[in-house]
Amino acid sequence: MDASGMKKEVSLEFLYLGGNFITAIPPELAKLPSLRYLVLCDNKIQSIPPQLAQLHSLRSLSLHNNLLTYLPREILNLVHLDELSLRGNPLVVRFVRDLTYNPPSLQELAGRTVKTRNIPYTPSDLPESLVRYLSLASNCPNPKCGGVYFDSCVRQIKFVDFCGKYRLPLMHYLCSPECSSPFSSASQSSTSQSESDSEDEASVAAHRMQKVLLG
Template identity: 80%
Template sequence: MDGYEGGTGDTLNLSRLNLESLDLDEMSQDRKRETQQLYLPYNRFTVLPASISLFSNLVFLDISHNGLAFICEDILRLSKLKTLIAKNNRLDEFSLPKDFGSMSLEVINFSGNRFEEVPSQFLKLQTLHYLSLGGNRLKTIPSEIENLTSLEMLYLGGNAISSIPPELANLRYLSYLVLCDNRIQSIPPQLTQLHSLRSLSLHNNLLTYLPREILSLIHLQELSLRGNPLVVRFVKDMTYDPPSLLELAGRTIKSRNLPYTPWDLPGNLVRYLDLASKCPNPKCGGVYFDSCVRHIKFVDFCGKYRLPLMHYLCSPECTSPCSSNPQSDADSEDESSVPAHRMQKVLLG
């Protein structure tokens, strides 16, 4: 029983003791009463012990990495419990007490379990700020998710979710939304109502476009898109056809401002020279006609996270708008020079 005295002050650490039950007869009442944080990971519990209710002042409970398949109703007696961590067990939507939704939990992490649905009890937790159900077997996000009005972070990565309900946009305090490694094919435009959103993780899904409305998420600092057809397709399209001799001659005339008149050149060449497009790179005085470089800066490769933007450049060497220097990239304002229709081409695919 001496092992049950691990930890100091208000923290009791009983992890990695191969416990199958929690016999607290030899533990003092004062010790039980003063414990506010209890760690029980890496034991052999299959059911949360009923004796857990003896820790009447418990605020934090970690029961991760056990064989838990059921959480007993005695947990409901922990009226002060705010954080419940139960990662990597065998829990599913039938493992929770019926009245679990009456608790005052603020943080729930049930990642790495066997949930095929978001438990209805979770959707009644009005005080919940953080919900993690990553690495489960979820196929859908219920529309009732909008009931979690205090939610600030939602982690649902690593499931089999195929769509996002518009009701998710009603979570006015949501700042971090993680939906990576799913099967999501589209983003509802309503998501742009998440005015508090700072981070949106959508990598490794099936997205082929983004709604243009996403530009209205003015507080968004991180947007992760790698591993989606949207990104893969545009990266593959970044090919460069070398300019023809005609274009090289035209570039020389235009970039060096060589004088000419309609009497000096055939009419078709004069018309061709009038089609020159100025390189949008403010540090470059070059032009292009038919051959240009489509240089796309995507959001999740390195440096500062940004929305995808396409730059039409005159040559592969003209790369200032998409500098590899992290500092200059972060400070660059070249995006403002990209016409809206080109940005739309990238965003809408």
């Protein structure tokens, strides 16, 4: 591709990929910084790559009539997104309940102890690989937990309130199964759900996601 072709690709603002039997969204789409309208409707897409959160100019995302059961938490980083079409996806009527959890390794348990108890160490005390490993700790999103995780975490669907009208299922990761009680049924009260929402996600600004099309 010549220089002019690369410039056109980078400056692309509208991309229509609807009705193409696409099963996976290529993460390379994240390399289109000027993209404002992305249409992926009427495909066979089962998940959204978190790299799409790098499309900071995106204003409209059409995902209706696919096979989505959840959305990645990273979609909250699309600060200019004001239209999200999700109708015709399984996530509208159900969500994932049976998700697996692999017990942490001895290395992870030791790393969690170092991080949660703030055990002091200097880079010269440990092999470089362990120092790098400790730097990769992720904080558990449960505000009542305060724990961390590395490779072993609990994948769980959580409904997040958007503008007080829509509750969208987002994937989030907990450090252990004890961090949150499992979803009991669809009849779970909104009060209980609200209590389980982490502070950063429950307070999505009212001007965000004004047009979430579910039906």
